[in-house]
Amino acid sequence: MPTKIYIDQGHNPVNPNAGSEGNGFREQDIVYEIGQLTADLLRDNGFEVRLSRPTPQTQLGSSNSSSLRARVDDANSWGADYFISLHTNASVNTSASGSEAFVYRRNGAAEELAENILTQLNFATGLRNRGVVARPGLYVLRKTRMPATLVELGFISNENDADLMAYSPGLFAAGVANGVLAYFGML
Numbered sequence: 001m002p003t004k005i006y007i008d009q010g011h012n013p014v015n016p017n018a019g020s021e022g023n024g025f026r027e028q029d030i031v032y033e034i035g036q037l038t039a040d041l042l043r044d045n046g047f048e049v050r051l052s053r054p055t056p057q058t059q060l061g062s063s064n065s066s067s068l069r070a071r072v073d074d075a076n077s078w079g080a081d082y083f084i085s086l087h088t089n090a091s092v093n094t095s096a097s098g099s100e101a102f103v104y105r106r107n108g109a110a111e112e113l114a115e116n117i118l119t120q121l122n123f124a125t126g127l128r129n130r131g132v133v134a135r136p137g138l139y140v141l142r143k144t145r146m147p148a149t150l151v152e153l154g155f156i157s158n159e160n161d162a163d164l165m166a167y168s169p170g171l172f173a174a175g176v177a178n179g180v181l182a183y184f185g186m187l
Contacts, residue, residue: 004050004079007035007052008051009034010027013058023158025165031088034172038172038173038177041174071140075146082146088152089152090156091157097158101150103148105134106134113147116182117149118131119182120179121153125164125172
């Protein structure tokens with residue numbers, strides 16, 4: 001039976017729970033595309049993959065909290081083995097750059113998966129690896145029943161990061177997918 005990976009393309013196409021914007025791009029559009037490409041790469045390597053947003057118009061929930069709950073409930077009821085939530089970071093400091101990941105707690109399977117993803121994102125994109133941080137307050141990390149990580153792919157508020165995510169989404173998809181493969185000893 002193949003390993004089941006749930007890829008959550010963070011945010012909705014419109015409010016409630018739309019993502020951040022920067023440099024002429026919208027987070028929800030960037031992570032939608034990267035999620036689709038990542039799913040294809042993982043499927044090509046024998047994983048079963050479910051996306052939170054199978055179409056660009058998929059709208060989850062009628063509020064921020066119900067949107068988050070819909071993603072978690074879908075992953076839990078599907079019986080996902082791992083949960084990866086894709087996001088873009090933002091900062092008032094437009095020079096902030098790089099990829100980072102959040103996990104519910106340190107020293108577990110989620111942290112190991114997150115570290116592998118960040119290493120492979122750095123290899124694929126050249127963006128700085130900002131490390132893994134425990135963020136137990138994040139709903140998608142707290143309520144999932146499987147190892148889960150929220151990955152901030154790059155900073156939409158940084159012109160270079162934003163252009164790279166928008167115009168080279170395949171690099172980010174390869175980084176995330178290769179991180180999963182490395183975690184499973186397949187790379």
